[in-house]
Amino acid sequence: MIRILLVEPMNLLRGALAATLSLEDDFDVVAELPGLGEALDMARAVPPDVAVVNVGLLTEDGLQLLNRLSVEQPQCATLVLAGPEAPERLHRALELHARGVVGTQAAPCELVRAIRRLAGGERVIDAGLAVAMVAAPRSPLSAREMDVLSVAASGAPSPEIAATLHLTAGTVRNYISVILRKTGARNRLEAVRVAEAAGWFG
Numbered sequence: 197m198i199r200i201l202l203v204e205p206m207n208l209l210r211g212a213l214a215a216t217l218s219l220e221d222d223f224d225v226v227a228e229l230p231g232l233g234e235a236l237d238m239a240r241a242v243p244p245d246v247a248v249v250n251v252g253l254l255t256e257d258g259l260q261l262l263n264r265l266s267v268e269q270p271q272c273a274t275l276v277l278a279g280p281e282a283p284e285r286l287h288r289a290l291e292l293h294a295r296g297v298v299g300t301q302a303a304p305c306e307l308v309r310a311i312r313r314l315a316g317g318e319r320v321i322d323a324g325l326a327v328a329m330v331a332a333p334r335s336p337l338s339a340r341e342m343d344v345l346s347v348a349a350s351g352a353p354s355p356e357i358a359a360t361l362h363l364t365a366g367t368v369r370n371y372i373s374v375i376l377r378k379t380g381a382r383n384r385l386e387a388v389r390v391a392e393a394a395g396w397f398g
Contacts (some may be wrong), residue, residue: 197220197222197223197226198223198224198245198246198311198312198315199226199242199243199244199245199246200217200223200225200226200244200245200246200247200248200311201226201227201229201230201235201238201239201242201244201246201247201248201272202214202217202225202228202229202248203229203230203232203235203247203248203249203250203253204228204229204230204248204249204250204277205230205231205250205252205253206250207230207246210228210229210230211228213248213307214228216304216307216308217248217307217308217311220308222312223308223311224307226238226242226244227242227244228321230296232249232253232258232261232262232265233261235247235249235261235265235327236264236265236268239265239268239269239272240268241269243269243271243272244269244272245271245272245315245317246272246273246275246311246314247265247269247272247273247274247275248275248307248311249262249274249275249276249277249294250276250277250278251276251277251278251279251285251286251289254276254288254289254371255343259285259288259339260290260293262274262289262292262293262294263292263293264359266292266293266294267389272337273292273295273296273314273315273317274289274294274295274296275294275295275296275297275298275310275311275314276294276296276297276298277298277299277300277307278297278298278299278300278325279301282355286325287334287366287389288339293315295319295320296310296313296314296319296320296321297320297321297322297325298310298322298325299322299324299325301324302322304392313318335391335394335396336378336379336395337378337379337391340371341371341374341375341378342391342396342397343361343370344357344363344371344372344375345384345387345388345391346348346397347361348361348372348384348387348388349388349391349392354368354369354372372384377388380387381390382394
């Protein structure tokens with residue numbers, strides 16, 4: 197029996213995926229959760245063979261939780277569900293031990309096949325997403341720099357960015373300076389446009 201931990205923030209989609217996977221005789225969906233924080237606790241209670249995770253959860257905190265899941269549950273293979281618009285998050289997920297990537301446009305049978313292959317020790321990378329990852333320019337920014345730029349993209353001033361990310365105003369100014377240098381932008385608005393055009397926000 198392949199034990200599956202399903203982590204998907206959208207209730208309707210999560211329910212549909214769980215119902216589909218539960219139709220397979222050799223699948224046991226041990227939990228359906230909206231976030232990775234709960235997934236860690238559940239995985240400790242019922243160690244899964246495969247964790248199916250939506251790429252939208254893989255912000256900096258989500259990537260850290262994914263890494264912890266991989267470290268604590270080395271027998272659990274992570275399968276990321278993603279669209280072609282999130283190449284940077286996919287790169288980082290694969291760097292942090294995710295063993296598979298399946299496109300959100302994949303047919304249910306493809307998802308089922310991918311889960312079985314991962315449970316069998318194989319690596320699974322959706323061909324279309326692989327092309328998108330290769331074609332997309334890699335971000336020169338660190339995860340923390342991307343966090344600062346993401347908050348800055350909302351138009352927040354430096355003190356608000358600092359409060360949101362639990363940083364000092366001086367640290368935020370330093371991050372902004374580094375971001376401008378790395379992106380070649382003249383100001384933070386231009387840096388946001390560069391990141392958006394390159395798909396770095398995921």
